[in-house]
Amino acid sequence: MERRNLLRAAVAAPAATLVTAAPAHATPANKFDSSSPRFAIAVLPDTQYLFDADSADPAPLRETFGYLLEQRAEDNIAFLTHLGDVTEHGTEQEIVLAGQTFSRIDGKLPYSVLAGNHDIDGSKDDQRGPSAYLSTFGPQRQRRSKTFLGASKDGYNSAHLLEAAGRKWLILALDWRISDSGLAWARETLTKHQVPTIVTTHDLAYADDGGLAYLSGNGQRLWDQLIKGNDRIFLTLNGHYWPPGRTVLKNDAGHDVHVHITNYQDRYYGGAGMIRLYRFDLVRNRIDVETFAPWFLARDPARRTPLEAETIELTSDVDRFSLDFDFGARFPQAQPAPRPAAQVVDRHTAAYWRFDEKGQSVADGATIRDLSGRGNHLTVRRLANSTDQTLTVSAEHHPGAPAHASLRFDGGKGPDRGATLQTAAGAPITTAKFLDGYTIEAFVKLPEPFEGDHAWMGILSWEGRAGDAGKHSGWSDLEPTCSLNVSGERFLQYVLYSEIGDHNPTSWSHALPTGVWQHLAVVNDGRRSVVHVNGSKIARNPTQPARGIATLGRPFVIGATSFDLKYGQGFYGWIGDVRITGRALRPEQFLPGGHFR
Template identity: 30%
Template sequence: MSLRHRSVAIRALGLIAAAFTIISPGQSRADCGFSMVALPDTQNYVNNVNHAPLFTQQTQWVADQILQDGNPRNIQFVSHLGDLVSSGSSQTQWNRAVASMDVLDNVVAYSALPGNHDYASTGNKSTGTANYVANFGPQRYAGQSWYGGADPSGNNSYQRFSAGGYDFIHMALEYQPSVNTPTRDPSPIEWAQSILDANPDTPVILSTHEHIDDDPPGRSGTGEQLWNQLIRGNDQIFMVLNGHFHSVGGTNDGEYHQVSMNDLDRPVFEVLQDFQDYPNGGDGWLRLIDFDIPNDRIVFETYSPVLDQFQTETVNDVGPFASFFELSIDFASRLTPMFIPPPPEPDLVFRNGVDGYAGTRDKEIRSSGGDSANGQLGSISVDGDDGSPGAQPNQGLIRFEDIIGGGPSRIEPGTRIEKASLVLEVINPGSGFTVHELLVDWDESSTWQELGNGVQANDVEAVAAPVAVLGSNNSSENIGVGPLEIDVTTTTQAYLDGVLTNLGWVMIPYASGTNGVDFLSSENTNILLRPALQIIIPETSTLAGVAMASLIIMLRRARV
């Protein structure tokens, strides 16, 4: 990975004031807002004895700002975004990370969370976080009034702080919290939801390790799962911070931001920061986030207390890869959470063996051969390499027949639907895959060879643009065990409108996705865990769907 070389400048105090909330003598801190600090990916400090002091310089700068310099930025919270260490099994590295973070004790509220390098084996969640919990588990914060608590695993925690006239919760979630590995009850997402449910009126800043990437820009597969499973449906969450990604390389490596709209069409600020590709393990760069309450804006800057320099590239220079940018926010409105009702239950569920439906067709096709009878297997594997000699990928095919037509168990042609979801029960976690609309016919006796060396997403055999991107192009467990919901609304609506033939979907593994994802098939003996197509139909629909919509309305009323 090439090192970043960005324009930097040392700013005079007057220029700093343009971005940061400077507290004047006698001036109310609540009137002026406050700041927080994000510390991403410190693994390349602690894995080198010569670089380790830079980590301590970061935390010491924060402590000095608060204790010696009058706290001009009114720093109220510090969030470490994970990858405290490079090797989760190295006690030497943990000792260095602890020494650096100890500087913040009894100075400011702060959090840490496990990144992929903080597991015993990097990125392998099943190997656990024993060293992380021993050093940064709940016992570390005993007696701290701002510490809210942790889940039973000790990996996920929340903190409270008050600043700028508001009370906040900060939530720190482990690397890929949507992947519940090892299996825990409650899962990380369930635990986080319980904290949100118990604090419906408190705005929340969420930190996690992996969420949005800089290349390709946007959410990762597990970031999308976190968005769908937790963030979009909880209006308390207004900001998400993460590290981990440093994919784009060159001068824009490791920084990206986007503004997304939740289910109430209210903004959520998603911000990536990761400086591990800089010289000396990161050159001390960190993120300063200023909540400028009087001017209804949040200002983000990248600063190195080691170099005493700010990075100066703005949105005008490099767009969303900027180091210095501001986001507008109506604090009074956005920090007053609103209730988002849970999504409605599906009106129709197509699943083999339920209510007489028998139209699901699914199939695993193997490049290694032997797949002629795979339409009768109890599970399907989507894998970049199934373990045979050489690169031997497996693809998955699935289709739901006989869903369109008259009658209570079908959908009238032309009906407008609100949502369609393909639900798969994952039994073996793995890398991930992309989902594409099929353009060629097939049946459960089709083979890899008959389909032309598998299905190609080339706009001839399958649509090139994916319907869904799930997981990541690596060998980690990016998709966890349990229900996997895939939004197929666009495809299903196209079937109903007659503009696309119902040939189903193909699941194509990533080239480097050699950790196969296995899910139960329509032949599995557990009927309720077979693949399902779930349909939600709005109470108003097109004329072509009036009969079906009327039936749905009657059914809904009957439930009350």
């Protein structure tokens, strides 16, 4: 269940329901998918009132840590960052108790922690020397984490390098009062690691009652001497002040830097170990932020006090919000080199076509070679009312595609406008039955804007009337025996007439987005077919038997679907690499290598 929905349900649901939605040990605590384009960073502000001399109560923080471990796989939590003021007085007693509480996540969830003015002698900068805080939370503890990159010589500033969404991210955890030498260390770290960076510290900005943030005196120093001149810094997080707030500043490159204050020590039970989750989504180019208290979330709703109930989740526009952020534009990554065909072809490959061959022609009659070595070469043919521009070679491609090229089809119902790529009638793929299973893959992109009527356009198909194969269970005896199409609502449709039996299982996807590359895969294990979009299984995959493909020796076609052996329209958009494999593949074996964007 999505976390936000779980929080809604928790307000009214009995405790047993909550446990069902988020079981304590449903997945391994340390499971984190660094290749997923979606991940979360947890932010924990001032916990000082939970570690206050003989008034200390670490129970809320223990619950928060337990929650993060239990939910790490589901929410794909990469990291936790504490914003300082771990304790109220910085005494050895308080610090030791806090250290014992943090041991709950040592080695299980990477985290950073930094000194706030209540943890050390706040009148001095990071050159203050030894302290109970440094003895407990210094580099000797942090270097146990795989993400720990290093610390300044004084030990009060640390750097952490994460791998998430298939790329690296830097988190700088800076002391309450960083010195000039500390700033030099931070600048050197940024120079060595040119990756997207989040700066965390205790004192950087404060907010007015409306939630608008302003740089503090110390924040202005950090802005002038570190942040505004380093374009890799896109987000700053600090505690210390309340109420929470946010603003957006422009750096020297003219880019946005999001400045956020997170602090709830003024709330009931000193904030009760309340956390924020920053959910990064590199598919949607968004960061979704939510704030809640796991300690209260775990309580039986029927027994929550009024203050507990109102503090489960904070929903103001400085506590729950979303940011549009184009990560690819702000932090472009070097494109991987094209992969040669030999890297994606093996003995199971039945056919593989790509469109990056030097001097590749798409004139009528031109040949596009089958790189599997099995002779399923394609011939270019335009429909009656088409021009040279109906089919062109394009440099556009899916980031995970082996070939850095595609074909741009400008088909439509215009009438008979489009282009097809057809095998010869006797090519091996035209009679292959695939009784033991198969995988069909294609990279596809629909134009933005998506103009005109393109309902039921075909991406690829095997020609042949279903009735001629003795199949009468489907919509029409005149439709082909196997086709992958796009409906008027842009739903992906996979229609199949099985070789064994008169079955016509049809799969349907959600509406495909426009302007974004999609990887499509049909996987058949010899029993049923399952369609995937970007590595994710779609919902509407029928359980009907689906063994083999009722091929009739007629051409395999890319760019259109026939009806009664005739073509009335062609595909509209881009098609990249197409591969057919004679066995069922797992998503990590698909052409993008398990990495989808």
